[in-house]
Amino acid sequence: MQDLQTFNTIVLNQSGAPGDYPRLCDIYVSNDGLNWGNPVVTVSGMTEDEMRIRLPKVYSARYVKITQNRESNSGSWWAINEFSVDNVTYDGWFAAASSSGSGHNASNAVDNDPNSSWNSGAAQTGNEWFTVDLLKKTTFNIIILNQEGSEDDYPREYAVYGSEDGVTWPTRSLVTGNGTPGKETRIPFTRKWGYRYLKIAQTGQSEGSWWSIYNLSVEISTAITHPETNPLQIRYSEGKLKIINALPDSQLTIYSLSGQTVKQETNVTGTIEVNLPQGIYLVTVRDKYRVCTEKLIIK
Ligand SMILES: [Ca+2]
Numbered sequence: 483m484q485d486l487q488t489f490n491t492i493v494l495n496q497s498g499a500p501g502d503y504p505r506l507c508d509i510y511v512s513n514d515g516l517n518w519g520n521p522v523v524t525v526s527g528m529t530e531d532e533m534r535i536r537l538p539k540v541y542s543a544r545y546v547k548i549t550q551n552r553e554s555n556s557g558s559w560w561a562i563n564e565f566s567v568d569n570v571t572y573d574g575w576f577a578a579a580s581s582s583g584s585g586h587n588a589s590n591a592v593d594n595d596p597n598s599s600w601n602s603g604a605a606q607t608g609n610e611w612f613t614v615d616l617l618k619k620t621t622f623n624i625i626i627l628n629q630e631g632s633e634d635d636y637p638r639e640y641a642v643y644g645s646e647d648g649v650t651w652p653t654r655s656l657v658t659g660n661g662t663p664g665k666e667t668r669i670p671f672t673r674k675w676g677y678r679y680l681k682i683a684q685t686g687q688s689e690g691s692w693w694s695i696y697n698l699s700v701e702i703s704t705a706i707t708h709p710e711t712n713p714l715q716i717r718y719s720e721g722k723l724k725i726i727n728a729l730p731d732s733q734l735t736i737y738s739l740s741g742q743t744v745k746q747e748t749n750v751t752g753t754i755e756v757n758l759p760q761g762i763y764l765v766t767v768r769d770k771y772r773v774c775t776e777k778l779i780i781k
Pocket of ligand 1: 590591592593594595596597598599600695696697
């Protein structure tokens with residue numbers, strides 16, 4: 483660009499050939515045009531007149547390189563009518579990902595639109611990551627990954643990292659766990675953390691499922707103060723089950739030894755009367771975060 487430019491957005495105008503958008507591209511910036519380092523962002527294109535590509539932060543650089551990394555199914559070329567950079571003020575969070583499916587950029591997971599989504603564009607191998615810039619240091623004790631439109635695309639295993647600058651990430655994670663099939667994966671923490679930058683690494687494998695996020699949010703939830711220090715417990719005495727530390731919406735199921743459900747109740751807290759014939763049963767109580775199973779012997 484001949485001189486140093488300050489920018490956080492790259493604009494690719496392709497209005498002359500909207501179908502000739504880059505299917506998947508890596509963007510690099512450099513001060514000398516020789517040393518490029520790692521891509522600052524990876525995005526997938528769409529048929530549109532102009533692609534505005536948001537970078538993870540404001541860069542001061544003279545050189546920009548864009549590599550196009552995916553074959554077009556329709557035999558399209560790649561066209562740019564006009565290239566420019568811009569430095570604009572953003573309100574929303576910034577998100578980036580290790581890869582993106584066509585039309586499913588990382589920004590779709592932080593746009594507050596329940597219908598738009600990011601996905602990894604490929605089956606989970608354990609090497610995916612998703613980063614979010616919350617724009618300021620933010621306190622949270624739960625991360626919620628909404629995956630409502632693709633309920634099987636939950637992260638099989640995850641590790642969450644926090645960073646002060648979005649560049650240096652600690653080797654030690656804040657938490658690890660398994661995602662949940664269904665509408666959302668809730669990632670609870672045993673204490674409150676404050677970070678501006680978050681990274682969720684997907685460390686499990688799935689043969690068929692991609693990883694999708696429709697909406698990512700962080701919250702402080704008073705309902706989950708330290709689930710690990712207040713473990714879910716089940717006790718039985720004289721015809722009554724006592725459920726300890728259950729959260730609202732928890733569900734109790736009693737199974738016979740052959741696996742049949744003999745009793746089911748929702749919103750269990752406190753004490754529950756059990757009127758079952760003599761025998762051995764399994765009792766399970768589950769809430770949003772935990773499952774507790776105990777053997778129940780009725781004499
Ligand atoms: Ca969305």
